[in-house]
Amino acid sequence: MSQEPEQKQQNSEIEFDDTDLVPRRRFLTLAGAGLLTIGFGSLAEGLVGGLSEPLNQQVESLIFKPQQIVPEFPISAIEPEKLIINSFRGTPAINPLAYRLTIDGEVNNPLSLSMGDLQKAPFTSMIIRHVCVEGWAAIVQWGGVRLRDLIAIAQPSAQVKYVYFYSADGYYESWDIDSVMHPQTLMAYQRNGQALTPEYGAPLRLASPIKLGYKLSKWVTRIQLTSVLGKKRGYWEDLGYEWYAGL
Ligand SMILES: Nc1nc2c(c(=O)[nH]1)N[C@H]1C(S)=C(S)[C@@H](COP(=O)(O)O)O[C@H]1N2
């Protein structure tokens, strides 16, 4: 990019520190069926409009729209013993080196991201409360990448309203796009300062202070953007649990 989009960077609440970014690679390798494998630095470029097409207005308004930030906790408040492993079908075996996160559906740039790609993206850490409907809660530190940064690169079409998350254990979930784009909704690969372990959702899971535990899918392999909420809405939702499940 010859000229830096200074204006947007200044207006955004996104704290990009250019010194953190890997040297900017120009583009992207096309992988397989039109899936875009992205080199970061390109993530930042995409976010500030450096990709070939500008961000669509809906995504831009969600990124720059002020959203209510949930207050976070100090490190001393973390409750490592209280986060109960809650998996409906055990822990799936995932080879983190072969792992890919697919972002597809109603998007202009479908993505296929390795853990290496994701770890080059801007890192965010937060200490929040995880709340399970089964009557327990735990204060947890999560580290990873803001989901909205990834969505922005995928360039959703203007009519996208919902996002489906598919997991390696067969779990599935759907969310409203506003909650997906919330700045504290992360795709996390770190828990309590350590690399995420398999039983807690490695290599990549959802973490957010605005949704109940069952919305926070572990072992996410595919994120699908859509304008339509289907009949199937989520593993627990389809058994009668509430869909929005906000905190
Ligand atoms: N893929 C998948 N994600 C999942 C679940 C699951 O069974 N499979 N359980 C959910 C529920 S009910 C809760 S409370 C949290 C628990 O996360 P933890 O096991 O890391 O404590 O994961 C959520 N995400």
Ligand SMILES: [Mo]
């Ligand atoms: Mo839960």
